């Protein structure tokens with residue numbers, strides 16, 4: 001637990017939240033500023049800033065809860081789809097530095113954009129594959 005962490009305070013009940021689900025290692029609550037109705041955040045009860053410093057078993061417990069809640073939320077809200085996302089670091093849009101997964105109900109006409117892909121230059125995809133796979137050697 002970190003004293004100045006918003007989500008630690010929510011888990012401890014020091015700041016109110018609209019809890020959807022809780023188990024021994026995770027806590028899920030409605031996002032206060034939803035992209036769509038039913039937008040939910042799933043957090044580990046242990047404080048970890050982002051994916052890099054979250055132990056694998058803790059991350060897996062978050063994913064287990066995400067998997068459980070995705071179909072429940074879709075069913076309850078009646079959405080046509082669900083986005084799952086985790087922002088890591090400021091450059092990727094992280095604003096609260098306690099790991100959290102977003103479960104976002106989606107509709108084909110909800111007006112939100114999908115990410116646009118950009119093509120690789122010739123030979124670039126092989127180079128990128130080599131750079132990343134070097135990390136495993």
Ligand code: AMP
Nearest residue numbers: 017030031032033034087093094095096
């Ligand atoms: P991120 O940009 O991935 O760090 O997302 C942080 C999310 O936390 C945003 O979607 C906020 O709307 C949400 N948020 C911030 N404060 C609260 C709060 N008190 N209760 C619920 N959600 C919150």
Ligand code: ZN
Nearest residue numbers: 005008047098
């Ligand atoms: Zn925290």
